[in-house]
Amino acid sequence: MTLSLYNTLTRKKEPFAPIEQSNVRMYVCGPTVYDFAHIGNARPAIVFDVLFRLLRHVYGPEHVTYVRNITDVDDKINARAAERYPGLAPEAGIRKLTEETAAQFHKDIAALGVLPPTHEPRATENIAQMVEIIVALLAKGHAYVAAGEVLFDTSSMADYGQLSKRNLDEQQAGARIEVEAHKKNPGDFVLWKLSEPHEPGWESPWGRGRPGWHIECSAMSARYLGQVFDIHGGGLDLIFPHHENEIAQSRCAHGTPVMANVWMHNGFLQVEGEKMSKSLGNFITINDLLATKMFGGSQWHGRVVRWAMLGSHYRQPIDWTVDRLVQARATLFELSFLRDAPVAGQPHPEVVAALSDDLNTPSAISIIHGLAKSAHRNGDAAAQLKSTLQFMGLYGNETQEELNPGFVARSVDTAAVEGLITARLAARKAKDFKESDRIRDALAAMGITLKDSKDPATGEIVTSWEVAR
RNA sequence: GGCCACGUGGCGGAGUGGUGACGCAGCGGACUGCAAAUCCGCGUACCCCAGUUCAAUUCUGGGCGUGGCCUCCA
Numbered sequence: 001m002t003l004s005l006y007n008t009l010t011r012k013k014e015p016f017a018p019i020e021q022s023n024v025r026m027y028v029c030g031p032t033v034y035d036f037a038h039i040g041n042a043r044p045a046i047v048f049d050v051l052f053r054l055l056r057h058v059y060g061p062e063h064v065t066y067v068r069n070i071t072d073v074d075d076k077i078n079a080r081a082a083e084r085y086p087g088l089a090p091e092a093g094i095r096k097l098t099e100e101t102a103a104q105f106h107k108d109i110a111a112l113g114v115l116p117p118t119h120e121p122r123a124t125e126n127i128a129q130m131v132e133i134i135v136a137l138l139a140k141g142h143a144y145v146a147a148g149e150v151l152f153d154t155s156s157m158a159d160y161g162q163l164s165k166r167n168l169d170e171q172q173a174g175a176r177i178e179v180e181a182h183k184k185n186p187g188d189f190v191l192w193k194l195s196e197p198h199e200p201g202w203e204s205p206w207g208r209g210r211p212g213w214h215i216e217c218s219a220m221s222a223r224y225l226g227q228v229f230d231i232h233g234g235g236l237d238l239i240f241p242h243h244e245n246e247i248a249q250s251r252c253a254h255g256t257p258v259m260a261n262v263w264m265h266n267g268f269l270q271v272e273g274e275k276m277s278k279s280l281g282n283f284i285t286i287n288d289l290l291a292t293k294m295f296g297g298s299q300w301h302g303r304v305v306r307w308a309m310l311g312s313h314y315r316q317p318i319d320w321t322v323d324r325l326v327q328a329r330a331t332l333f334e335l336s337f338l339r340d341a342p343v344a345g346q347p348h349p350e351v352v353a354a355l356s357d358d359l360n361t362p363s364a365i366s367i368i369h370g371l372a373k374s375a376h377r378n379g380d381a382a383a384q385l386k387s388t389l390q391f392m393g394l395y396g397n398e399t400q401e402e403l404n405p406g407f408v409a410r411s412v413d414t415a416a417v418e419g420l421i422t423a424r425l426a427a428r429k430a431k432d433f434k435e436s437d438r439i440r441d442a443l444a445a446m447g448i449t450l451k452d453s454k455d456p457a458t459g460e461i462v463t464s465w466e467v468a469r
Numbered sequence: 470g471g472c473c474a475c476g477u478g479g480c481g482g483a484g485u486g487g488u489g490a491c492g493c494a495g496c497g498g499a500c501u502g503c504a505a506a507u508c509c510g511c512g513u514a515c516c517c518c519a520g521u522u523c524a525a526u527u528c529u530g531g532g533c534g535u536g537g538c539c540u541c542c543a
Contacts, residue, residue, distance in 0.1 A: 011473095029543080040543050074541070166472060166539075190541085213541035235543030236474080242541075267474080268537060275536075311482070311492090317475060317536065327481065327493050337506090354483095362483050366491040376507065433502055440504075451506050464506090 003058060003356045005231070006315060008239060008263040009163055013358050016262065018230050024055050024064045025229035027221040027260065029238055030120070032071040033101035034080045036285035037108055039305075039320055040235070040269045040276060046306055047266045047314040047359065048233045049114040053391060054355050057347065067224045068117040069217060070105075072098040072124050073210055078199060090198055098122075108286040111302030112309075113393030121220045123211070127202045129219035130211045133253045134191045134204075142252040143191055147182035150192040150206055155185045157248050163263060164240035189245050191215050214245040221259070222250065232260035236268055266314045272321050284320070296322030299405035304329045307394055310361040329403060335372060335389070336400050336466070337382075344383035347391035355392075364392065400467040417448055421463050424450075428461065 003016040018024040028048045031037055037045075048068075055064045077094055085093035106116075123130075134150055137143035142156045154160050161167055190212035195201030201208040221229060227250065234243065243263065250259040271282040288294045289305055308328035312318040348371060354364040368388065375382035389395030420439050427435040440450055443465070451464050 031543085032541085038543085042543085044543050071541095076541085164472070164538080187539095236537065237542055239473085240538055245541095266543070268543075270536075273535090277542095308481095313483075315474085316482090319481095321481090323480065323493090330493070334506095360483075362481090362491085366483065369492060373508090428502085431502080437503070449505060452501075452504080453506075466506095 003054070004358055005262050005264060006358045007261075008265050009258075014262070016230075018059070019228065019261070021059060022063050024059050024231075025225040026052065026055070026064070026066050026231040026233065027217070027225055027229060028066070028068045028117075028232070029217060029234035029242070030068040030070050031101075031105055032074050032076065033098045033105060034074065034077040035101065036287050037105050038276065038283060038285045039271070039289065042109065042112060042286050042305065043269055043309060043314070043318070044233065044235055044266045045109045045114050046112055046309050048264075050310065050355065050359055050361065050392065051231070051233070051264075052115060052117070053393065054352070054359070057352065057391065058356075065119070065225060066117040067119045067121065067221065069220050070098075070102055070120060070122045071213075071216060072102070072122050073200065073216070074213070091200055094200055104287065108290065111290055112286070112306045113303060113396065115393070119224045121224060123216040123220070126216060126219045126223060127211065129223050130215045131192075131202075131204050133215060133219055133222075133249060136253040137191065137249065140252060140255075142248075144184065145206060146184075148194040148207075148209075149182070149190050151183060151188045152191055152245065152248060152252075153184055154187040154189075154248065157252055160187075160248055161244060163247055164244050166240060166244070187241075189214065189241065191249070214242055215249060217242075217246045218250040218253070218259075221246075222254070227254040228256050228258060229260050231262045231264060233264040233266070236265045239263075239265055267312075267317045269318045269320050271319075273319055276320075289325075296325060298325075300325050300329070301332075301398065301403045301405060303394065303396060303398055304332060304403060307332060307365075310392070310394070311365060313362055314359055332395075332398070332403050333400055333466075335385075335395065336398070336403070338375070338386045338389070338395065339397055339399070341375070341379065341382035341386045343390065344380070344387045346384075347388040348384055351388050351392070361392075368394075404467055417443065417446070417465060421450070421465065425461065425463060 004013050005016050006013045026048070028044060031041055048066075052064065052066045072094075077098060078090070081088075081093035081097040082090065085096055088096065134143065137152065138145075138150065141153075143150055143152050145151075192204060192206055192209050192211055192215075194207050194209040199210070201210055221232070232243065232246075247259045250256070270276065271284060274280055274282055276283055284295055286305070289300045290302055291299065293299055304325055305328075308320075308324045309318070311324065311328065348367065350367045351364045354360045354367055357363070368385065371381060371385040371388065375385040386395060420443055424436045424439040427433075427439065443450060447467060448465050449467070451466070453462050453464070454460065455462050
């Protein structure tokens with residue numbers, strides 16, 4: 001089976017061929033840790049987690065290296081830390097803020113079934129590597145010092161703009177923002193800038209300062225994956241300027257023809273048909289979905305969020321709606337019959353094939369629906385379905401109560417339910433259907449749905465119950 | 470102004486140059502004391518206009534609409 005992936009660099013779907021079969025290398029831009037991660041941040045985390053799982057399946061778990069960084073040096077972080085921890089020294093406040101936010105991020109995406117990457121480097125632990133790259137860029141004439149900054153000289157790179165297909169000469173320079181006078185070209189970007197005493201800073205050949213945004217990814221990817229690696233991923237919005245500038249820095253510093261062979265970008269997300277923004281009041285964090293009833297008046301299990309996210313192809317735009325979550329939850333409810341099934345090991349080949357076609361998760365889910373039909377009657381099929389779902393991170397043996405956290409808050413009195421069921425069975429046996437229906441209605445009012453079935457061996461009626469949808 | 474996506478039935482959402490994926494909801498039936506679950510079956514779609522073609526939802530051009538980037542926003 002061939003794995004094919006859509007490459008932003010060529011705007012085509014291409015067969016994937018790793019540089020080394022024994023070490024497939026992927027880098028994905030991680031979060032800037034100054035606030036709760038929003039639902040848009042969850043998309044690349046989930047999408048590239050699926051790719052990580054697929055690569056591990058194809059090449060073997062020990063032959064895949066996945067790096068997702070944490071950006072913990074950033075002016076937004078500085079501002080937020082000063083605001084939240086005015087009593088602390090800047091460095092202490094920043095450390096506290098970034099550690100708390102990173103911990104929350106880990107908690108959030110773990111709930112979404114996202115596996116930890118192989119390495120999760122932090123920008124602040126790679127300053128020396130960044131300085132090295134900047135030194136090399138200066139030495140090779142790709143960078144210059146001006147007004148207390150080190151800047152990348154975009155005119156020094158003949159094929160700058162390949163990824164975003166942008167020709168900087170044709171861009172309207174200064175259309176939206178005034179060109180800063182010290183730049184040689186409007187598109188030049190900061191590699192290093194000097195820090196004021198109250199700002200965080202590191203010593204460098206150019207004085208105490210801090211790195212620009214793009215340089216960290218160049219430094220960390222080279223450190224953990226080498227100067228040329230296989231896959232680089234992130235959100236659509238990162239194509240320009242972030243990834244374009246990463247490419248410029250890395251290639252010019254290392255003298256390589258490419259930085260990564262395949263560039264992948266996930267599509268954007270809207271909320272109920274509108275752009276997500278704080279001003280519209282529809283800004284929604286992962287934590288809001290998991291732990292509050294802000295969205296649709298319900299809490300949502302991480303597995304439900306993941307299912308809803310993978311219902312769309314990763315490059316398509318996705319409209320995040322309550323209805324979408326409701327449907328995802330209903331599907332997972334239906335799959336909860338798998339709780340009793342054993343796990344069979346390998347994921348279903350058709351599902352792997354669908355994922356191998358540029359991560360076609362909607363197609364994979366369609367195949368899963370087909371598998372579910374036979375799984376109802378066939379124990380082997382159930383086991384394979386279960387392992388397939390676990391492979392995709394879509395199943396964790398959750399109970400229906402767990403899948404419906406809002407319901408748990410109302411709390412089910414299991415003993416009372418069991419007692420009523422026993423009473424109903426007795427009434428049924430006595431053909432007192434009026435009483436038996438009364439009990440069932442009473443349970444329904446409590447949010448309990450009953451299912452009668454016959455024990456195949458004895459012919460006895462057995463009643464099970466579940467949380468109503 | 471430049472660049473880039475997207476527009477499929479009530480909803481979600483794949484895919485394809487030619488017999489209408491799949492799921493949810495809906496409808497009919499089987500099963501059930503009645504239900505639920507399960508099983509069987511059914512319906513409605515490809516933004517608009519041209520062009521290419523024997524044939525276009527699928528290719529080309531134009532239009533309209535939505536979104537993104539061009540400002541360290543996934």
